[in-house]
Amino acid sequence: MAKKKNKKVAPKRLTPDEYPIHIENRLRERKQMRCPIPQRHLLRTQEQLEGIRKSAEINTGVLDLVAKEIKIGMSTLDIDKLVSEYTFDHGAIPAPLNYEGFPKSCCTSINEVVCHGIPSSKIILKEGDIVNVDISTILNGYFSDASRMFMMGDVSEEKRKLVQVTKECLEIGIEVAQPWARIGDIGAAIQKHAEANGYGVVRELTGHGVGIKFHESPEVLHYGRANTGMLIVPGMTFTIEPMINMGTADITEDPLDGWTIRTRDLKPSAQWEHMLLITEDGNEILTK
Ligand code: MF3
Ligand code: CO
Secondary structure, eight states, X not given: OOOOOOXXXXXXXXXXXXXXXXXXXXXXXXXXXXXXXXXXXXXXXXXXXXXXXXXXXXXXXXXXXHHHHOOTTOBHHHHHHHHHHHXXXXXXXXXXXXXXXXXXXXXXXXTTEEEOOOOOTTOBOOTTOEEEEEEEEEETTEEEXXXXXXXXXXXXXXXXXXXXXXXXXHHHHXXXXXXXXBHHHHHHHXXXXXXXXXXXXXXXXXXXXXXXXXXXXXXEOSSSOTTXXXXXXXXXXXXXXXXXXXXXXXXXXXXXXXXXXXXXXXXXXXXXXXXXXXXXXXXXXXXX
């Protein structure tokens, strides 16, 4: 007899156009308990989800390309060229380009740069660097967003640990991001893990709703108290993107370019980012 095939059950993906009464009741119940619930437009319809999913696929393709090509001696502008070429070739637009005046197609943030580093021909990747490449894509009006860390050659043990613990912070955040939990649960779990390792959690920059706009509700803090903040509901799409500093949590903004964020003590910082869809029975990483 043939071995019984282990049939994969697709995860349930409920959207507001098809919410059954038990979900509606649950929402109403929590609202009455004074828990902030997301506005309806933040719960994606099936059609929106399809568009967001396709955008995220391209976004992941960009990151995979960067992972394949990134190497010592390259400039961060070389990375930017790869990003914009691949994105336009796939009929999409890099979301950072001209976003509030941002001049390039992605963010490249090395060592003490926390985020929003501007790609430049003058910034050359060198041995021992840790680099975050943050990619965001618009396809047919749908937005996606994710970032990864890359380590250049021989990287010090303490930087490796920072990169690893920051990745764990993202993973822990994803585990906590369950339907009917609250947004504050995510930050509380991340902060606990980062601080247990002696690291600082950046306060000023947050994860965010994403999909129909680049940055929408909810604001996803990477620190804070459990059982606070917005209710997490099936159909929401948002990022988790902890920025974790080896030293102080404090940051500065470059007064010359108005973008580059650095640690105040100039010690290294790391960041990993994924975009999630909340489902009825858990979540799905859209940027895998
Ligand atoms: N990709 C960043 C985020 O994770 C936003 C970058 S905005 C830019 O939210 F203008 F700096 F690109
Ligand atoms: Co983001």
